Amino acid sequence: xxxxxxxxxxxxxxxxxxxxxxxxxxxxxxxxxxxxxxxxxxxxxxxxxxxxxxxxxxxxxxxxxxxxxxxxxxxxxxxxxxxxxxxxxxxxxxxxxxxxxxxxxxxxxxxxxxxxxxxxxxxxxxxxxxxxxxxxxxxxxxxxxxxxxxxxxxxxxxxxxxxxxxxxxxxxxxxx
Amino acid sequence: xxxxxxxxxxxxxxxxxxxxxxxxxxxxxxxxxxxxxxxxxxxxxxxxxxxxxxxxxxxxxxxxxxxxxxxxxxxxxxxxxxxxxxxxxxxxx
Numbered sequence: 001x002x003x004x005x006x007x008x009x010x011x012x013x014x015x016x017x018x019x020x021x022x023x024x025x026x027x028x029x030x031x032x033x034x035x036x037x038x039x040x041x042x043x044x045x046x047x048x049x050x051x052x053x054x055x056x057x058x059x060x061x062x063x064x065x066x067x068x069x070x071x072x073x074x075x076x077x078x079x080x081x082x083x084x085x086x087x088x089x090x091x092x093x094x095x096x097x098x099x100x101x102x103x104x105x106x107x108x109x110x111x112x113x114x115x116x117x118x119x120x121x122x123x124x125x126x127x128x129x130x131x132x133x134x135x136x137x138x139x140x141x142x143x144x145x146x147x148x149x150x151x152x153x154x155x156x157x158x159x160x161x162x163x164x165x166x167x168x169x170x171x172x173x174x175x176x
Numbered sequence: 177x178x179x180x181x182x183x184x185x186x187x188x189x190x191x192x193x194x195x196x197x198x199x200x201x202x203x204x205x206x207x208x209x210x211x212x213x214x215x216x217x218x219x220x221x222x223x224x225x226x227x228x229x230x231x232x233x234x235x236x237x238x239x240x241x242x243x244x245x246x247x248x249x250x251x252x253x254x255x256x257x258x259x260x261x262x263x264x265x266x267x268x269x
Contacts, residue, residue, distance in 0.1 A: 019212065023205050031200040045200055045207075052208045053215060115194030122187065138188040139195075169184045 004070045011059050019056055026071060027052075030078045036135045037082040037128075039120030047085055051077040068149060075150045079136070083128040125172065130165035133158055 004025060010018035027048060034044035054077055058064050064073065119139070123131045129151070136147045144162070148155040 016212070020205060020209055023208050027204055027208070028199050031204070032195065032198045035198050036195060041198060041201070045204060048200070049204075049208050049211055053211050056212050057215065109197055109199075112195050112197040115191050116198065119188075119191045119195060122191070134188070138185060139192040141192075166184055173183055 008059065008064075008070050011056075016056075016060075019052075019059075022055075022070065022074075023052055026074055030074060033075070033135070033140055034078050034082045035116060036119060036139050037079070037132055038086060039116060041116075043085060044082070047081040048078055051081050072146070072149055076152065079132050079150055083132055086128050086131075122169070126165050126168055130161045130168070133161040134165040134169075137162055 004022060007018045007021040007025075011022070030048045030051065031041065031044050034047045035041045038044050038047065051074065055064075055074060068076070123134065126134065133147055133151065136142045136150060137144070142150070144155050144158050148158045151158065153161075
């Protein structure tokens with residue numbers, strides 16, 4: 001993380017190219033997280049690109065208050081962007097991306113794509129905030145405290161989201 | 177956790193592993209950097225608006241104080257005039 005902090009310092013001192021180091025260090029995890037929430041990589045790339053543009057604007061505009069770590073801050077922007085995109089798509093404001101995902105190559109990615117579809121089907125009926133909390137906890141492996149920081153909620157509220165999400169999924173798995 | 181929740185967690189853990197190979201498409205970093213380069217520097221009006229937003233709460237408060245002061249002053253003037261006219265009526269009689 002020292003490298004990220006150093007890159008942020010350089011961006012703040014006017015070295016715009018240093019932002020590329022932040023993108024290279026974080027984009028794989030951010031795209032993977034967003035894809036797991038959204039269900040496809042193409043939409044995830046759009047969300048993450050927008051997140052980086054917003055982050056750059058905030059950094060150069062002096063709006064990054066450094067209360068949280070750079071990567072936590074980026075996670076927050078991406079999670080919020082993914083939730084907004086999913087909601088907008090549900091309202092019909094953004095057409096669902098049915099075009100084949102770019103960047104898929106090889107058997108490993110074909111397998112990952114099948115798994116991503118399975119994950120999307122499994123979580124399809126959950127409200128977006130429950131879905132995001134569950135992905136962060138059970139798929140990404142964050143603690144409840146970290147999720148609370150990323151989602152900007154109290155830890156108790158995150159626990160509630162997780163309990164509700166798991167209960168809904170359990171009901172779906174075991175219909176009585 | 178109940179057996180049902182165990183199943184859910186186990187399935188999520190399996191899917192986490194199976195989707196671990198996901199990665200952005202080639203050239204994603206270049207795409208992001210060119211989107212950032214397209215970001216225009218702030219124009220004069222944007223810059224003024226951006227900095228003036230910080231003073232909006234103070235300006236709103238000052239406007240509210242000014243309105244209260246104006247209303248109070250108007251009432252004082254009205255009262256003063258009313259007394260003067262009354263005094264004039266008495267003098268005329």
